[in-house]
Amino acid sequence: MQTYRIVRTGQVREYSPLYTSPETVWENCKDMACLDREHFVVLHLDSRNRIIARETVSIGSLNQAEAHPREVFKGAIMNSSAAILIIHNHPSGDCWPGRADVEITRRLIRCGKLLGISVIDHIIIATEGYFSFMAFETTRISGRIAA
Numbered sequence: 001m002q003t004y005r006i007v008r009t010g011q012v013r014e015y016s017p018l019y020t021s022p023e024t025v026w027e028n029c030k031d032m033a034c035l036d037r038e039h040f041v042v043l044h045l046d047s048r049n050r051i052i053a054r055e056t057v058s059i060g061s062l063n064q065a066e067a068h069p070r071e072v073f074k075g076a077i078m079n080s081s082a083a084i085l086i087i088h089n090h091p092s093g094d095c096w097p098g099r100a101d102v103e104i105t106r107r108l109i110r111c112g113k114l115l116g117i118s119v120i121d122h123i124i125i126a127t128e129g130y131f132s133f134m135a136f137e138t139t140r141i142s143g144r145i146a147a
Contacts (some may be wrong), residue, residue, distance in 0.1 A: 019049045019085055022132035025123050032089040033127045034143035038065035040088045042072055044081040045120065053079050068105050068112040070110060076117050083118040097133070105133050 019025065022089075032039060037049040038060040055075045058065045065088060076084050086102075086108065097105075105122045112119040123132040 019043065019045055019051060019120065020104060020124055022121060022135050023120075025085065025087060026125065026130045029123075030130075032087070032125045033093075035089050036091055037090055038057040038091060039047055040065040040067045040086070041074075042075065043085040043087065044076050044079045045083040045085060047082040049083065049120070052081065068106070069108055072108055073115055073117060074088055077115065081117055083120045084112070085120045088122075090124055090126040091135040093127040095124045095129050096125055097131055135142060 029041070032041070039056055040058045041058070042055045042057055043051050044051050044055065053075065057067060057071050057075075060066060067088070068085075072084070072086070075081075086105070101122070101124065105119075108121045108122070121132055123133070124131040
């Protein structure tokens, strides 16, 4: 008989932390900016965007952390998450995404659509601040419409 381990770090209650904006994540996770290696973290969210678990998927080197979709979504599936929020840090201090960051974000969004688990955002945390893919995309789209 095979047993499964839930990666939940706590029960969902009415006062569970709620994801409302990238700033909320920045305020709660800015301690990641001081880490000396990249950490790839996934927040599992319920259907009301309450955080039900925080899972460190991988710890990498100075400039990369592996993030295979299988590991990213495994805990989310086991926790019956409606959505996930991806966070990783840049020890260099620069929060601007590299090509690999953009590619993994696109790949995880596609995988999430197949699984029925929304990828709410991918946030990069660094000493100079943070970068939110969704906020950037919304600004870019708004700029095109306004232009």
